[in-house]
Amino acid sequence: MTLEYVPLLKVQRGLYNLPRGIERFREYIQTMTGGGDELKLPLVAMNPMGKDHLPPFLDHLLAIDADDVGARALADASSALAEEPGDYRACLVVSDDLKGGWTNRYASEFSYRFEQRAMYRRAWLPAILWTSDTYDVALVREEVLQCVYRAVHVQRHGAARTLREMLTQENYAMRGARSTAPRLEEDDLAYTREVLREYMSATDHATLIAALFGDAAARELGYQPLGLSPRAGLALAAAGL
Numbered sequence: 001m002t003l004e005y006v007p008l009l010k011v012q013r014g015l016y017n018l019p020r021g022i023e024r025f026r027e028y029i030q031t032m033t034g035g036g037d038e039l040k041l042p043l044v045a046m047n048p049m050g051k052d053h054l055p056p057f058l059d060h061l062l063a064i065d066a067d068d069v070g071a072r073a074l075a076d077a078s079s080a081l082a083e084e085p086g087d088y089r090a091c092l093v094v095s096d097d098l099k100g101g102w103t104n105r106y107a108s109e110f111s112y113r114f115e116q117r118a119m120y121r122r123a124w125l126p127a128i129l130w131t132s133d134t135y136d137v138a139l140v141r142e143e144v145l146q147c148v149y150r151a152v153h154v155q156r157h158g159a160a161r162t163l164r165e166m167l168t169q170e171n172y173a174m175r176g177a178r179s180t181a182p183r184l185e186e187d188d189l190a191y192t193r194e195v196l197r198e199y200m201s202a203t204d205h206a207t208l209i210a211a212l213f214g215d216a217a218a219r220e221l222g223y224q225p226l227g228l229s230p231r232a233g234l235a236l237a238a239a240g241l
Helices: 009-015 022-033 054-063 066-080 105-114 117-121 137-157 163-177 186-199 205-213 215-220 232-239
Strands: 002-005 087-095 124-130
Touching: 002 066, 009 022, 009 054, 009 066, 009 087, 054 066, 054 087, 066 087, 066 137, 087 137, 105 124, 105 163, 105 205, 117 124, 117 137, 124 137, 137 163, 163 205, 163 232, 186 205, 186 232, 205 215, 205 232
Parallel strands: 002 087, 087 124
Antiparallel strands: none
8 A cells, every 4th residue: 555645734724824704715615626626635624614713723733743743654554554455645634523513523523434435536545633622643643543544444345334344444443543542441331332232233324323422422413322421332442342
């Protein structure tokens, strides 16, 4: 697998220097498409109308050299995955789940983890950083590596459809990135494993969201809760199912 890192944080930061309004939106579209019909840069998850919290968030990422962190993580992944097929470009994209009116974190994160085939076809691996989270060097590195290993798993096995397939995919991505979060206490982990046992073949969106992200996410989207802690299913994946 050949991996190229494309630094885009300064590009995103530059867009927020423009006044919030139609001028910034037009420049965002021009930057993303190059004026054509195809996607030039994978900034779809970015909020072009982001408010005043976006510049400080990006300034922090630039201060910790997040693009350099991503490039070094990609170089490590490239060596480890040299025998895998494919040529991809990776980057960091900021998604505004904190104050972005059109971004629900759970729905957007579900799509990010399990519905990226359109990006893969364009040879892009955009690793998303969420404005409601706080990032250090280690977490940026993990996000980039998870993004790469997730694509490898999809390339090998196809898109995950059932809950079991999704948990298996995320376990592979987290192991590749050496991630240990999210985590649950042992008793909660055992409880989650038992609850989800009967839902492993589920493919409906409502069950998948509730299983992966927990009761709060389910209620926020109008779905039936399953009696689970926040990110319980993902914690189960991190623990190894």
